[in-house]
Amino acid sequence: AQRVTQPEKLLSVFKGAPVELKCNYSYSGSPELFWYVQYSRQRLQLLLRHISRESIKGFTADLNKGETSFHLKKPFAQEEDSAMYYCALSLNNAGNMLTFGGGTRLMVKP
């Protein structure tokens, strides 16, 4: 069964510290993975998708099929990065039917 696990409910770091938000998945086929972000009082929005291989707002994520992971990383956290982050796995080829992990709240302290 398709499943996404985010082991940390809360991650607290100081400004300027590196950040790694963990995501593990289970999927029998070729996975398409996403990171979504929800800032305070805003809507859920796409941060990045693995097929685009982009860096968005300094964040990157690499798909590791051997470890079935798609961790989100940023070398130097900023206070404005504080938000709820969700890892998601596509249930279809179009990438618009998603199963989400439970989310990790990132708090960046000054």
Next chain:
Amino acid sequence: ETGVTQSPTHLIKTRGQQVTLRCSSQSGHNTVSWYQQALGQGPQFIFQYYREEENGRGNFPPRFSGLQFPNYSSELNVNALELDDSALYLCASSSRDRGNEQFFGPGTRLTVL
């Protein structure tokens, strides 16, 4: 460009009642997906509508049903409400022509007493 809108914002129902939630897709989008987000959890996929037909369904019972209209707006109906149906219901619209990126609405908070 108008974003995804949902109504109502909040709703309180009692067990056994029926509820209808509404979603207007973003301009130019022809696909609508519905998600249920229980407190403290990530969104869970309910179903998707494409060109007025159900195009995929998650692990939800038949009492969760939907519609999509010719203008691509959509409704989610839940019959025989249960306490566990209390959640935030999110609607997301997308279009193949725009890379299938999903744009989410603000959600409807349903409380079942």
